[in-house]
Amino acid sequence: MKILECENVCINYDDVRAVDNVSFTVEDGDFVCILGENGSGKSTLVKGILGLEKIQKGTIKYLNGIKPNELGYLPQTTIVQKNFPASIYEVVLSGCLNSKKIIPFYSKKDKQKALEMMKKFEIDNIKNKSYQELSGGQQQRVLLARALCASRKLLILDEPISGLDPVITKKMYQKIKDINKQGMTIIMVSHDINYAIKNASKIIHIKNKLLFEGTPKEYEKSEIGKLFLGGCHHG
Amino acid sequence: MVNLFEEIFTYEFMIRALIVGSLVALCAALLGVSLVLKKYSMIGDGLSHVAFGALSIALALNVAPLYIAIPVVIIAAFILLHISQNSKIKSDAAIGLISTVSIAIGVITISLSKGINTDINSYMFGNILAMNQSDIILSVILSLFVLVIFILFYNKMFAITFDEDFAKATGIKANRFKIVLSILTAITIVIGMRMMGTMLISSLIIFPSLTAMRVCKTFKSVVITSGIISVICLFFGVILSYVYSVPTGACIVVTNAIMLVLFSITKKTIKI
DSSP: OEEEEEEEEEEEETTEEEEEEEEEEEETTOEEEEEOOTTSSHHHHHHHHHTSSOEEEEEEEEOTTOOGGGEEEEOSOOOOOTTOOOBHHHHHHGGGGGGOSSOOSOOHHHHHHHHHHHHHTTOGGGTTSBGGGSOHHHHHHHHHHHHHHHOSSEEEEESTTTTOOHHHHHHHHHHHHHHHHTTOEEEEEOSOHHHHHHHOSEEEEEESEEEEEEOHHHHHHSHHHHHHHHHHHHO | OHHHHHHHTTOHHHHHHHHHHHHHHHHHHHHHHHHHHTTOHHHHHHHHHHHHHHHHHHHHHTOOHHHHHHHHHHHHHHHHHHHHHOTTSOHHHHHHHHHHHHHHHHHHHHHHOTTOOOOHHHHHHOOGGGOOHHHHHHHHHHHHHHHHHHHHHHHHHHHHHHOHHHHHHTTOOHHHHHHHHHHHHHHHHHHHHHHHOTTTHHHHHHHHHHHHHHHOOSHHHHHHHHHHHHHHHHHHHHHHHHHHTOOHHHHHHHHHHHHHHHHHHHHHHHHO
């Protein structure tokens, strides 16, 4: 079942065409990895899907009943200013906000969901701690917990492991995989080609234009895949 | 001390000042947390200058000042907000332009109109006697309106202040929130500025939240603490100004500044 369809999408970033005529589809339950070099338009594409960047041409359609307020998002870098007063609990709970319609306050159910997510990421014991005082790995876990509070069907992750050390990266990857196994569709922007090949159900490689769309096995055999994989091994 | 309070509460103008003052102080402090964290606090400053121009025109036309000032300042808030989102014009420069033009219009209007017996000084630095009975009712209603809307929007306020991109991506209308924030700020500034003065009203927005952030670490505690601090400072400021017969607005700013210093010291000692 298709849940997302991008057709001939063009998006500009600072008046430069960052995403040029890209088309692909995402199926329910997919684990899509978007690969590409720095500045290849990966993040811009994701922002276009989320409605944060204006689409110049083409269409992005959510199908089969997915609404924008049913998806979760983990931004590439959340530049939260120094000394921003916010507890972990406040940040995670704010993920529940998009499911509220007119009611301006959180229900018991929302609070339970937030607690459940914090348990999942082992941050429930520090829920009153200030977000600013956390390490990079802990912050990322808080933001992922928030994204899961917001999401029912689709989770969009923009380089979720950038800046994390290897041990935490491994843990984070395991969590993401688990979430996907539980039925959540995931679109992940990544540099980590080896992880993508092992775990993704679909790989999309862009360099402003779409270079590849297909399964990891097909990717390994393709020209662009060989080139990119080779580059990684030597680098 | 008891005598002093008894004496103060025999004057109707002091009671008025304390009622309207504490409501305005509370509104300004609550809105201030988001405004400061979103780096919009200079918009508050710009709006107070616009309010000055609007008030002087209202007086020249002999219309109740709040009826002209509030819509004008709300429109100015829209314009400033729109400019701050439009990256081609720098918002600090835009605020500078709008502020000075408004002051210029206000000063010209005042000097041209005869029969206005209030001097510029009381506009600039506030006058505790500026409010009459009908002003006070309108001010109380408007501040209660600001408080209710703030409480209803509190959770969105946090989400958008903390991470606007996430809020937008997950379907929250961030721009609508900004409009609400600017309307509430505009109302608060207009109500408060005749007591605090054009030059000093933005201190009510900036000081309490900065003071609260010295010590508090969660958003909710910052919001609540800054509200309490703001009302306490206003109260002491008004009393100080009564005892020493000095301008009220200036006294409130000074008590706020003292509070900020005290909290900063407390933070350091707690850390040790």
